[in-house]
Amino acid sequence: MYLETDIIKRNNVRFFGNGEVTLLLAHGFGCDQRMWDHLIPYLENDYKIVLFDYVGCGQSDLSAFDKKRYSKLCGYAKDVEEICDALELSNIIFIGHSVSGTIGMHAAIERPGLINKLIMICPSPCFLNVPPDYMGGFEKQDLEELINLMDKNYLGWANYFAPIVMGKGNDDAFTQELENSFCSTDPGYAKPFAKATFFADDRYLLPKLGTPTLILQSQDDSLASVEVGRYMNKAIEHSELIVLEAKGHCLHMTTPEQVACAIGEFLG
Amino acid sequence: MxxxxxxxxxxxxxxxxxxxxxxxxxxxxxxxxxxxxxxxxxxxxxxxxxxxxxxxxxxxxxxxxxxxxxxxxxxxxxxxxxxxxxxxxxxxxxxxxxxxxxxxxxxxRDKLYQELVSARENLEAKTEELTRLTRLDPLTSLLNRRALTADLNKIITLIKRKYVPVCLVLIDIDFFKPINDNFGHEYGDEVLIKLAAVLKGVVRESDLVARWGGEEFLLVLYNANVDDAFSYCDRIHEAVRDIDLPDNKHLTVSIGIANVKQEDISDSEVISKNIHVADSALYIAKKSGRNQTQLVS
The missing domain is CATH 3.30.450.20 (PAS domain)
Structure with a gap:
């Protein structure tokens, strides 16, 4: 029901860079496309880069937020498909952080030919513990507490948004607000994304994925353990697992050079 | 230090x-x-x-x-x-x-925050419920006239940018007054509820169904041309026949169709004009013996 130009605006799509191959970079739960700022300098000379915000995140068109669609990861995958269609892209390289690895998997299975190769940075197909065979790391009550925490932090941060709501008189202040709010916990949009992300169990999709996939894990990640990476590597037929000598869940921000290097080698 | x-x-x-x-x-x-x-x-x-x-x-x-x-x-x-x-x-x-x-x-401070969160959740739930109630017809739980008009306005805005065929289908129960007079108003209400269920079963998720008033119903068929609309109406006539009346007769309905033409969508009165067109078609269906669908071309 959307026109091409609407999709570009709706998802705050930006594209730039050089090269034949197109990389679509998909941010994870919590923030927006600005998460990629650290990694881009290492990629933009060799690849075409497409950045976007999922609807409900960053500077996307919030009026396009459909509670039902965005309560499931396949709804977010639809954003990816629609952006590719709007830009007439196919055979792209999809790079997804955290939950976006799973979102990319949805899109790749749903639309063969759209994604040529998948690169997942710190992914997890299921954050929940499903004993005895699978330990995603979290119990249901942890994730319920997270939703509550997001609510409380949004209250705490409400004043951050005041100048935007009041229609700002000072451009610098306005820019500053946007800078600060690139990770927004506005419960109306962030809670459905949190639930879609942390209550999903998409392990059943792993064997269905035929796309060559690179799984980049860190040695110590409290959200996606190395075991989860190994589990995915075993279940995805054409996959390669690299555990970088780094720690944390935001490898593309903390160790962008290593991540870029792994991407370069995988793409050949 | x-x-x-x-x-x-x-x-x-x-x-x-x-x-x-x-x-x-x-x-x-x-x-x-x-x-x-x-x-x-x-x-x-x-x-x-x-x-x-x-x-x-x-x-x-x-x-x-x-x-x-x-x-x-x-x-x-x-x-x-x-x-x-x-x-x-x-x-x-x-x-x-x-x-x-x-x-x-x-x-x-956390207790206070928890209270604020709970208060907000309460308000949101109430607002959602109230908004829902203002959009629905209490008897049939279909959209009411106001909600359908609002939603149809959104569809018109959308198809102004990229045209998709849309048909309006106005449905009126045949001989509804005698049903009320002979079997009582409660029975009449039951018939309305049953018909509402039939209509909900026939349409797709992208379509709108409303109780337009009294014994009149309005469907908005999204991405449907006149042929599609006629086949929907055939299915409605068929399904309605399964609603039995106490006098061993079956319920029937008359239907008027209007298709929203591309050249008309910029007209600010496009909705009321097309409803008028559907109404005229319905009038012809009634005049021509009821239990049928008509289109004024």
């Missing part, structure tokens, strides 16, 4: 490494709160935050700290050495590879 003076502050002051998350140093308040004997590099912030707080840290706080260098007034849950969960408020700054934390336990 020396270490002794830092130790006098009634809050947790600590420094951690951003990448390894290990605790580098802290004041005695933090030491006793967290039950640390000594700082030997084995204790990390993962050990002092609840799992939910950890997700929050990784998904929100760390990216903000890496981009902006600072987070203020962050609500977290701390784990004490006895395993107790304590709500707390933190200010965090990043300098080189070290995070500087000032954390204040804030149980009372």
């Amino acid at each position: 020396n270490q002794v003076e830092f130790d006098h502050f009634p809050c947790l002051l600590l420094v951690s490494h951003i990448e390894t998350t290990h605790l580098l140093t802290c004041n005695t308040y933090a030491e006793s709160f967290l039950g640390l004997q000594s700082i030997d590099g084995s204790f990390g912030i993962n050990d002092m935050l609840s799992k939910a707080s950890l997700i929050f840290y990784e998904s929100y706080l760390k990216p903000i700290l890496l981009s902006n260098g600072m987070c203020k007034e962050v609500q977290l849950t701390l784990l004490t050495h006895t395993g107790e969960r304590v709500p707390a408020v933190a200010h965090i700054t990043l300098k080189e590879a070290a995070l500087y934390w000032a954390i204040y336990p804030a149980q009372e």
